[in-house]
Amino acid sequence: MAVAPTLSEVSDDDSADIETVDSEQPQRRRRAWPPHILAVLAFLGMGYWITSGIWADPARRSVLYNEGDHSFFEWVLGYGVQIVAHGADPFWTGLMNAPIGVNLAANTSITVYAVAFAPLTYLAGPQVTYVTILMLNLAGAGIAWYAFLLRFAVKHKAAAFIGAAFCGFAPGWISHANGHLNWTAAWLPPVLLWWMLRLRTPRRWLLNGIVLGLLMAAGFSIAPEMLFDLVLAVVIFVLVWSLSRDTMPQVLRAAPRALLSLVIGAVVAGALLAYPLYMHFAGPGSFKGTGFDQKRYVEDAAAGLFYPFRSLAGFFGIQRGDLAANQTEGASFWGWPLLALMVIATVLLWWRAGRSRKSTMRALTVVGLLFMVLSFGPRLHWFAKEYHDIPLLYAVVRDWPIFDSALPARFALVTTGVIGITVALLADRVFSRRYRSYARVVWGVAFVAALVPIIPTPVLTSGRATEPKFVADGTWKKYVPRNGVMSALPFSSPSAADAQRWQAYTMSRRGEQYRIPAGYFLGPGGLAGTGRAGAPSRWTDRMFLKAALTGFVDDIDNYDRSRVREDMAYWGVEAVFVPDKLTGTAGPLFRQSLIRTTTDLFGPGQRVQDVLVWRIRPGIDPQSIPGEGRDGHA
Incomplete structure (x- = not known):
């Protein structure tokens, strides 16, 4: 997306000047801090609500469905104190798996978190640090998406809030809140996308490249698989968007400075990641592929039509938990009303857009659909039944480098981001146009029917033994x-x-x-x-x-x-x-x-x-x- 347009170009105002969005001296909007503060507080409150079961007693409560990963990340956080206090190797340890040791670079060792939160871990213990990071991951995702959407996609704060609330607390992220401090770091995509869009500007190209490199290195240390999915999505978006003759002049105009910043970013990230990349792919204790069955951890093609287990609808029994590999890996489960709304939104936004803006909407739609198909895995699953005679796209790429280490189901989280952006764009359109009263009621009912049933409920917890x-x-x-x-x-x-x-x-x-x-x-x-x-x-x-x-x-x-x-x-x-x-x-x-x-x-x-x-x-x-x-x- 380094040379792509801002998402606000898919609005229905054909007379808008594309260059005004990223001009060197953009017009400053009047600051309205109270709504922003309320949004931040709302997202923090929602993050606390989701993790409230653990906050009740961090030492004695664990996530119910993935206590093993919960314990592993507590171990990593405890090891963070050893890194800071004693200079321990962040990517290799002999403290576990004696006498051989463990390659932490080949694990989801969230090194940046372990080091950054080491003081809290030392003072309060890994139990408190774990739930703090989990809460901040969820809340931070909402805050980051809110800022991103308001800056690049929509004009109305309410539209940005609706889209950000979905992007930060969508069913897939709540599912990963069962033990995954890496895959709940959903603030990474909007932050990285923000800086990638900055690469179009001629000013501060060196600073932009350095910051992007730092963000890429941090992203790799927190969630390398998520970083791979995001980079792949950006590349596909840019390629599809660039195919139109209306967008090619913009590509040629922005490409030199964007590529220069990308090179700077690659050099910075490469310097910081040289050792961890070596350890990850070739160091002692490294391995090929993944430790989990890629044929199992896939999205059922029917899952998106149903509601998630931990949601308002799920609370009332309207859900299909048997369509996910487990309670941690349900990346879709958006519900059929939301999918129906997405079809309407895509058609409406596409229909009212000019040719240049259709290119942006086309690229967004292709990315969403492509990653949804990738999430289905190598063979089609439909209502918990695997159809061995129906190969899918992932069957072609599963043995490619990096793809062989990924779990297909998680590609649906990119589609979640596309849905959230589309929700925000549709809400912005509804707020911007002067609809009659009955039309506003219809749109209000549509949003309520699509979004209210998937409002998340707290992650379930269970008791565990305290430290002897x-x-x-x-x-x-x-x-x-x-x-x-x-x-x-x-x-x-x-x-x-x-x-x-x-x-x-x-x-x-x-x-x-x-x-x-x-x-x-x-x-x-x-x-x-x-x-x-x-x-x-x-x-x-x-x-x-x-x-x-x-x-x-x-x-x-x-x-x-x-x-x-x-x-x-x-x-x-x-x-x-x-x-x-x-x-x-x-x-x-x-x-x-x-x-x-x-x-x-x-x-x-x-x-x-x-x-x-x-x-x-x-x-x-x-x-x-x-x-x-x-x-x-x-």
């Missing part, structure tokens, strides 16, 4: 040296992440640290060299996880003890502990089964504050470990 005093008080230091290997049981995994959370909270306090085996992260080990969630499992962690999740206790024999001895030596584990309370993604775990399994392997544990501790000597048979200090209490 054994960890919080630093008592663990008596059982393992600095940077030694210790873990809560079961070892951290996608279905039980407490062990990783306890380490995250320790990291946020700056002091001595311990390492953990396994963990919840993305790393190598998947099929055909692709990634997977977590480290490849071993005999011992499968045994502990089975006991914790199912309550089943294996009969321990010498073969089991031999395998445990090998695994403990591999990890270098020096101590393990079981807290009095522990939870998994499906709720409380079977603590007594876990204790019985551990006792059969290592003998009775030692009661220390609110945990049972077992000392481990790597390389020594567990049954030969002395029982000094064990009181047998379980």
Whole structure:
């Protein structure tokens, strides 16, 4: 969009001069701060409303449907304190997945957030920082879209507010609010688009390029997949818009300075991202493709006709949750009234536009439809049924670089942005024209019918175990040296992440640290060299996880003890502990089964504050470990 027109050119005033929008000395609009302040407060209030379940008790509440990602991002935020306080490598860590470590550049490690919010994390803990960022992501998206639409697309503040409210709190973003601090950063698209549009101006080309490079680097560190989707959408928009002979003179006129600024931006971003890009694609612990099944994480072609689970309509049971891969990846679910309104809006805005402005509307429509088709994935899904004999566009590009690492469903979020812009343009047209009373009533009913049912409701939460005093008080230091290997049981995994959370909270306090085996992260080990969630499992962690999740206790024999001895030596584990309370993604775990399994392997544990501790000597048979200090209490 570096050489594209502003979106206000799709208005119905054919006499408007295109160049007046981006002239060197634009006419300053009279400032009306009260409406803007009210809009900001409204978006902040909505962000708090969506996250209110977590705000009720950040230490004891987690998102219901994606506790694993919630815990992972808390770990990343805790690690941010280590980056700031001790100069830890932002893109590689040995604190998790001992003895190998984890490539954080290949994960959604939100480095900018982790560093920028490190002071808050140190003072209040990762739990508070997590919900703060989530709230600000949602509110910031609304604020950024409001400013963008008012600057480049519409004249009326009410139209900008309506479009921004949809763009910032659309069903797709609310779905990702279940654990994703990266994919809720929906303020990135309007901010980047704003600066891309500035590239058309001849003044401050150097500054514009530098700022764009900084924004691209920040965007990559927060949500690289979102950044890829946005850049792809901009390229397609510009190409489609440039095909018209009416727009070609504008392209030729603006291209030199825009390209110069783009080069500056690429140099700045490349310098900042050289190391993280190397780590992401070729560093130790990197992998090809994605750790998730691209055939599963797609949008059902029928999903857009229905309402989302967490919405006003969903609250009254008018929704189809079975059309999404899970509660976190429902990127469409706009409802048929909104889609019908979009058809009417597109026809109306196109019909009243001049030839140059039709080029803009054409490009916007193509981007929206193309990304919707991409979101359907490699094969058509219709009402939860996959049609293997109907290949789609993504089947062609799925093996291309970067596409092979993306999840198709998320492309629909670009379509969400197109819908939000179209909503704002239509609202601006309605507010600008002198309709008769009955016509205004009809338009009002249409907007209410389309938008009110998808008003979001708070993200659902569930209870979780709080940090044991054994960890919080630093008592663990008596059982393992600095940077030694210790873990809560079961070892951290996608279905039980407490062990990783306890380490995250320790990291946020700056002091001595311990390492953990396994963990919840993305790393190598998947099929055909692709990634997977977590480290490849071993005999011992499968045994502990089975006991914790199912309550089943294996009969321990010498073969089991031999395998445990090998695994403990591999990890270098020096101590393990079981807290009095522990939870998994499906709720409380079977603590007594876990204790019985551990006792059969290592003998009775030692009661220390609110945990049972077992000392481990790597390389020594567990049954030969002395029982000094064990009181047998379980």
